[in-house]
Amino acid sequence: MSDPQLIRIGARSSPMSLAQVERVRAELAAANPGIATEVVPFTTSGDRWSGALVELGGKGAFTRELDQALLAGTIDLAVHCVKDVPGDRPVPAGTVFAAYLKRDDLRDALVHPGGLTLDRLPAGSRIGTSSVRRVAQLAQRWPELEPVPIRGNANSRLAKLDAGVVDALLLAVSGLERIGAQDRITEILTVEQMMPAVGSGTLALQCRSEDEAVVEAVGALNDAETFRQTTAERMLLHVLQGHCNSPIAAFATTEHDGRLSLRARVFSADGKTTLDAHEWDRNALALGTSVAATLLRQGAHEVINAIPH
Known part of the structure; x- marks a missing residue:
């Protein structure tokens, strides 16, 4: 043998x-x-x-x-x-x-020791995240909250939260589940409240x-459907030529008829500008390209290039 x-x-x-x-x-x-x-x-x-x-x-x-x-x-x-x-x-x-x-949960979660949701946090609360995507969406929907840069793996970020370095954290649901810390989740944000990053989960x-x-x-x-969805999302990012400081969010889902749906947004760093596109196609590469082209026609290059990187 x-x-x-x-x-x-x-x-x-x-x-x-x-x-x-x-x-x-x-x-x-x-x-x-x-x-x-x-x-x-x-x-x-x-x-x-x-x-x-x-x-x-x-x-x-x-x-x-x-x-x-x-x-x-x-x-x-x-x-x-x-x-x-x-x-x-x-x-x-x-x-x-x-x-x-096979894709895990693609949503973001709030972790707050007191069990509050984003809508109930007091003005000035310090929200730990190093994601420009999350910072832009916080600025747009919760401008009274203060994003605080925080790096390190999820365990070290939770330790910093427990030490009082920040008042709350924004983390990926899937990441918290993978380390067995899903019990720390206070609120799971909908994709409308906080659109996910390309490839989330x-x-x-x-x-x-x-x-x-x-x-x-x-x-x-x-997993065939995860492959199709992720291919569409990554093609979008490739055509947009987004850099690591670009607040770009997108997620694809599979419809009942087999078509892919791709929703994408490009934000300015301060969240004051939002470009939005949503299209459907059976071909993942064509869909990612088309949605990116729609965003480019709306001025995505100008928004992306205005952000230092």
Whole structure:
């Protein structure tokens, strides 16, 4: 009997990333009983840096080391949150997203120790978030609240909240669920209250494109509808050429008739300008391109380029 195939999985060493890898390992084992897996943890430059991401070149700070390890052959598979993967450029040549796992909850959540909702927080309350998308939407709908930049993984942010550094946090529902902290959620915001980031709730599995055995094994985990939705969202981001300081929000859903719906917004940093588009199509790439074109006709390039990056 031959030895089982070994897939070395690279992941950031945060509790959330490691929880995501355990999900991948379990799904791989169920789909491919002959495969063994090994976790190779990384601490990326984005994890080490406590300042603004734009100073490190944007979201690529969370993926660059894993890209390099894949291409060097020291790992066979990288697990990414799609919302952390830069959308203004393709994945590095020689790599491919072989699968998108079935999407988790894409909404944002408020965590407040006193159990208040955003609408009930006192004026001047400090809301911890480093997302320009969330900051713009806070400024638009809750201008009396004060966004406070806060970096670090979800566990460290919760610790800072408990220490009184901020009064409340905005975090992804899916992230809190992955670390078993869903009981900390005070309010789940609707997509109208806080439109999600491109790729929210979705995990992407990246392999070397020439590694056919791994691509095939990992491909068995792909969720077809999540793949279509995420493809539409990422095409939108690519055409808009949004940078890491661009408040861009979008989410795709699948209608009963099989068409994709894609809703997208581009905000100015202060939330005073909002561009909105919503279209339907069966072709994910065509839909992402079309919605982006609609936003560009409304002036999206001017709004995006007005924000320093």
